Amino acid sequence: xxxxxxxxxxxxxxxxxxxxxxxxxxxxxxxxxxxxxxxxxxxxxxxxxxxxxxxxxxxxxxxxxxxxxxxxxxxxxxxxxxxxxxxxxxxxxxxxxxxxxxxxxxxxxxxxxxxxxxxxxxxxxxxxxxxxxxxxxxxxxxxxxxxxxxxxxxxxxxxxxxxxxxxxxxxxxxxxxxxxxxxxxxxxxxxxxxxxxxxxxxxxxxxxxxxxxxxxxxxxxxxxxxxxxxxxxxxxxxxxxxxxxxxxxxxxxxxxxxxxxxxxxxxxxxxxxxxxxxxxxxxxxxxxxxxxxxxxxxxxxxxxxxxxxxxxxxxxxxxxxxxxxxxxxxxxxxxxxxxxxxxxxxxxxx
Amino acid sequence: xxxxxxxxxxxxxxxxxxxxxxxxxxxxxxxxxxxxxxxxxxxxxxxxxxxxxxxxxxxxxxxxxxxxxxxxxxxxxxxxxxxxxxxxxxxxxxxxxxxxxxxxxxxxxxxxxxxxxxxxxxxxxxxxxxxxxxxxxxxxxxxxxxxxxxxxxxxxxxxxxxxxxxxxxxxxxxxxxxxxxxxxxxxxxxxxxxxxxxxxxxxxxxxxxxxxxxxxxxxxxxxxxxxxxxxxxxxxxxxxxxxxxxxxxxxxxxxxxxxxxxxxxxxxxxxxxxxxxxxxxxxxxxxxxxxxxxxxxxxxxxxxxxxxxxxxxxxxxxxxxxxxxxxxxxxxxxxxxxxxxxxxxxxxxxxxxxxxxxxxxxxxxxxxxxxxxxxxxxxxxxxxxxxxxxxxxxxxxxxxxxxxxxxxxxxxxxxxxxxxxxxxxxxxxxxxxxxxxxxxxxxxxxxxxxxxxxxxxxxxxxxxxxxxxxxxxxxxxxxxxxxxxxxxxxxxxxxxxxxxxxxxxxxxxxxxxxxxxxxxxxxxxxxxxxxxxxxxxxxxxxxxxxxxxxxxxxxxxxxxxxxxxxxxxxxxxxxxxxxxxxxxxxxxxxxxxxxxxxxxxxxxxxxxxxxxxxxxxxxxx
Numbered sequence: 001x002x003x004x005x006x007x008x009x010x011x012x013x014x015x016x017x018x019x020x021x022x023x024x025x026x027x028x029x030x031x032x033x034x035x036x037x038x039x040x041x042x043x044x045x046x047x048x049x050x051x052x053x054x055x056x057x058x059x060x061x062x063x064x065x066x067x068x069x070x071x072x073x074x075x076x077x078x079x080x081x082x083x084x085x086x087x088x089x090x091x092x093x094x095x096x097x098x099x100x101x102x103x104x105x106x107x108x109x110x111x112x113x114x115x116x117x118x119x120x121x122x123x124x125x126x127x128x129x130x131x132x133x134x135x136x137x138x139x140x141x142x143x144x145x146x147x148x149x150x151x152x153x154x155x156x157x158x159x160x161x162x163x164x165x166x167x168x169x170x171x172x173x174x175x176x177x178x179x180x181x182x183x184x185x186x187x188x189x190x191x192x193x194x195x196x197x198x199x200x201x202x203x204x205x206x207x208x209x210x211x212x213x214x215x216x217x218x219x220x221x222x223x224x225x226x227x228x229x230x231x232x233x234x235x236x237x238x239x240x241x242x243x244x245x246x247x248x249x250x251x252x253x254x255x256x257x258x259x260x261x262x263x264x265x266x267x268x269x270x271x272x273x274x275x276x277x278x279x280x281x282x283x284x285x286x287x288x289x290x291x292x293x294x295x296x297x298x299x300x301x302x303x304x305x306x307x308x309x310x311x312x313x314x315x316x317x318x319x320x321x322x323x324x325x326x327x328x329x330x331x332x333x334x335x336x337x338x339x340x341x342x343x344x345x346x347x348x349x350x
Numbered sequence: 351x352x353x354x355x356x357x358x359x360x361x362x363x364x365x366x367x368x369x370x371x372x373x374x375x376x377x378x379x380x381x382x383x384x385x386x387x388x389x390x391x392x393x394x395x396x397x398x399x400x401x402x403x404x405x406x407x408x409x410x411x412x413x414x415x416x417x418x419x420x421x422x423x424x425x426x427x428x429x430x431x432x433x434x435x436x437x438x439x440x441x442x443x444x445x446x447x448x449x450x451x452x453x454x455x456x457x458x459x460x461x462x463x464x465x466x467x468x469x470x471x472x473x474x475x476x477x478x479x480x481x482x483x484x485x486x487x488x489x490x491x492x493x494x495x496x497x498x499x500x501x502x503x504x505x506x507x508x509x510x511x512x513x514x515x516x517x518x519x520x521x522x523x524x525x526x527x528x529x530x531x532x533x534x535x536x537x538x539x540x541x542x543x544x545x546x547x548x549x550x551x552x553x554x555x556x557x558x559x560x561x562x563x564x565x566x567x568x569x570x571x572x573x574x575x576x577x578x579x580x581x582x583x584x585x586x587x588x589x590x591x592x593x594x595x596x597x598x599x600x601x602x603x604x605x606x607x608x609x610x611x612x613x614x615x616x617x618x619x620x621x622x623x624x625x626x627x628x629x630x631x632x633x634x635x636x637x638x639x640x641x642x643x644x645x646x647x648x649x650x651x652x653x654x655x656x657x658x659x660x661x662x663x664x665x666x667x668x669x670x671x672x673x674x675x676x677x678x679x680x681x682x683x684x685x686x687x688x689x690x691x692x693x694x695x696x697x698x699x700x701x702x703x704x705x706x707x708x709x710x711x712x713x714x715x716x717x718x719x720x721x722x723x724x725x726x727x728x729x730x731x732x733x734x735x736x737x738x739x740x741x742x743x744x745x746x747x748x749x750x751x752x753x754x755x756x757x758x759x760x761x762x763x764x765x766x767x768x769x770x771x772x773x774x775x776x777x778x779x780x781x782x783x784x785x786x787x788x789x790x791x792x793x794x795x796x797x798x799x800x801x802x803x804x805x806x807x808x809x810x811x812x813x814x815x816x817x818x819x820x821x822x823x824x825x826x827x828x829x830x831x832x833x834x835x836x837x838x839x840x841x842x843x844x845x846x847x848x849x850x851x852x853x854x855x856x857x858x859x860x861x862x863x864x865x866x867x868x869x870x871x872x873x874x875x876x877x878x879x880x881x882x883x884x885x886x887x888x889x890x891x892x893x894x895x896x897x898x899x900x901x902x903x904x905x906x907x908x909x910x911x912x913x914x915x916x917x918x919x920x921x922x923x924x925x926x927x928x929x930x931x932x933x934x935x936x937x938x939x940x941x942x943x944x945x946x947x948x949x950x951x952x953x954x955x956x957x958x959x960x961x962x963x964x965x966x967x968x969x970x971x
Contacts, residue, residue, distance in 0.1 A: 046488055046490045207438060207444040212428050280465065281465065
């Protein structure tokens with residue numbers, strides 16, 4: 001088993017790389033690389049299906065972005081008019097908003113590039129979900145944060161259950177002789193669905209409670225007080241430090257205060273972990289392969305960032321004037337590094 | 351190990367205690383069964399052991415509950431987690447993680463056991479419960495029986511000294527239930543675990559129990575004793591006990607094996623009542639079997655078998671006019687089997703061939719369509735993400751007939767019902783109900799042809815009060831106002847208009863949902879697992895209602911794991927396995943030949959073919 005954190009770092013690095021470019025060829029290459037790795041390593045587990053779900057979502061985002069650009073116009077000046085839509089006259093208070101009007105090729109292409117960038121980002125998150133379920137990440141949280149983490153994960157599984165409930169209850173509406181489609185049907189099942197979700201949450205809470213969730217160890221009072229002081233002080237330090245960094249005058253004290261705050265907060269977390277009795281069952285080891293996978297992702301992100309600084313023309317192909325994007329050679333080669341996990345990680349037994 | 355000292359529990363807002371005067375002790379290493387009609391507070395008593403009542407549920411607990419010497423008043427449920435393991439009614443609500451192995455480890459992680467200990471215990475538990483092959487599987491992909499075993503395993507790993515289980519086998523098919531109960535018995539015998547469990551299906555668990563705590567009525571003090579003592583007075587009892595009480599056997603038998611020791615005498619008495627065989631086809635079959643038993647050869651001759659089938663068909667013909675077409679359909683089915691029987695004629699009884707998996711090429715021949723058939727399913731296949739839910743299924747349902755669909759969890763029973771109700775669209779093949787295609791018919795029209803009561807009848811109920819629910823049902827069905835309320839009064843005599851559907855018991859909810867469905871007067875009624883969570887009394891009421899509907903000419907198809915219910919109600923049983931129909935024929939014939947689907951009365955009185963206690967009662971006069 002590869003450490004789930006390695007998969008998430010790899011996928012999020014690819015996402016970071018995607019934000020550095022709008023070149024559709026590079027973005028498609030990134031999507032293909034992530035898809036190849038997912039195809040090679042995903043299991044038949046239910047969460048592996050999230051890749052498809054995220055891909056659909058990405059496509060939807062891309063389409064919405066383009067449709068908006070067409071319908072609402074775009075600030076991109078263009079000369080190649082594709083079609084002129086009838087423009088809806090708007091009252092003067094809606095100045096600056098346009099409905100319909102001229103649609104230029106430049107505006108559409110720009111929107112498509114931009115949409116593809118967001119779509120790639122989403123697909124990378126989907127890849128992370130498919131390769132390592134968020135619950136597995138939870139095992140690696142520090143003890144003090146574990147309980148909060150469980151709450152987050154339970155909340156995450158809330159949505160899929162809710163969707164299943166809606167489907168079941170809409171089918172039941174059909175049995176009552178009411179139409180099972182349309183917004184009205186959805187609204188009428190709303191209350192029973194929420195009720196069901198609430199009941200399930202309470203049942204889960206009861207089960208967790210009776211299985212020892214939230215058992216705490218006796219911690220001496222001084223340790224408790226130190227923990228509280230460190231955590232609170234640390235958080236205050238982080239706030240003050242960030243403020244210092246962002247304001248013009250505080251340039252000198254910003255960074256040291258921020259660092260001190262982070263250190264204090266981390267120490268507080270570590271001490272806080274003493275309250276928790278929890279032990280870990282078969283923690284995922286962080287081995288050579290995890291380094292390789294993370295390294296390949298980070299390398300892609302770093303190289304594309306470097307490329308975007310040194311050769312912004314190739315990574316952000318211009319739309320005014322409209323030119324065909326070219327594939328810059330060495331950034332493309334860098335993206336191919338993302339394929340490394342497909343070869344170095346053994347397939348999980350199933 | 352568990353001690354209740356004069357415990358009473360009053361929930362907030364209730365005017366009287368849910369349970370009162372509970373005073374008993376469960377010694378270490380015993381399996382104690384908590385029995386009683388639904389709504390007497392069994393779950394409350396179980397919750398008090400783990401401390402969830404009253405710490406989690408609220409309410410006031412008087413008296414004292416101690417578990418392994420720890421008082422639940424001063425210990426939170428989480429502080430009892432190392433001595434008490436609790437599995438609730440719905441295992442899905444119990445799971446915190448998403449794979450089997452992590453789930454088994456979760457409880458131990460919370461208790462802070464050392465990693466080496468956890469590793470060892472997970473492996474031991476995987477072996478103990480036969481889950482080794484499933485260790486990496488996501489829980490969402492497991493079957494009902496597997497989930498129940500994982501839920502039990504997940505509370506076993508911290509090595510609790512007490513295990514508390516609320517209806518562990520209610521949702522399971524007979525084989526999966528056996529699997530779970532075998533595990534429990536092993537825990538009691540090998541590890542000395544103390545088990546307290548509540549279960550409606552007493553016939554499944556009673557012979558494992560060392561003692562029974564009976565809660566006879568809401569708020570009444572429990573009766574404690576050995577199983578024979580308690581069963582002699584219990585309002586809830588399995589069919590074998592009912593048979594024993596009817597025949598006056600003493601000591602009262604609790605198992606089929608005990609009862610069979612008394613059975614020869616009863617079989618002789620039943621053989622001596624031949625006059626009744628003319629009115630009861632099942633009894634006629636029984637007489638034939640009796641003849642076969644008396645004959646020197648144990649192997650039933652093909653002629654006898656054919657005769658008993660003919661007897662089965664005659665009985666249905668006698669049952670009333672609307673059923674005559676049913677007899678025809680069954681005659682065809684029997685004919686099909688008669689063709690198949692020579693294959694296995696050597697040595698085995700002919701009916702064994704029913705349980706052989708048919709190869710797709712030699713799949714069941716669709717019976718010729720009869721114009722009077724209410725519902726017809728031809729070559730139906732339904733494809734799902736993980737493979738086929740149904741494969742090449744044929745089924746016809748004539749008016750007035752009750753058909754029981756049986757088979758393992760996940761065999762495709764619900765999918766078949768859902769396709770008949772138009773909730774699931776077929777991937778191939780056709781479904782028609784009175785000439786309409788269910789999934790293409792607007793719901794408003796469909797309700798007049800077919801009505802389905804889903805597994806959880808609460809899914810059908812939306813309104814705040816019973817009265818509002820009835821008004822809505824009249825409106826949905828286009829019936830004259832008051833139709834639904836009249837049906838509710840008939841099925842549920844003592845329910846007030848202002849009651850919230852959520853406050854109804856399982857049985858009452860089912861009755862209300864059934865009334866809602868019946869408002870549109872559909873000639874075909876489908877029920878999915880109707881007896882889940884029902885006690886024997888509620889089940890008897892349901893049987894009476896459904897029999898009345900069948901007599902009025904409604905066709906009923908029910909999917910069930912409850913062999914006793916199928917024996918009571920069904921004219922015909924259809925067995926499904928892996929999405930295919932593997933047997934289709936008269937109830938007597940199908941269930942008698944199957945070790946897991948035979949009702950208790952049949953097992954006791956074999957080789958005579960009796961199915962239910964009421965048949966015996968009738969035969970003895």
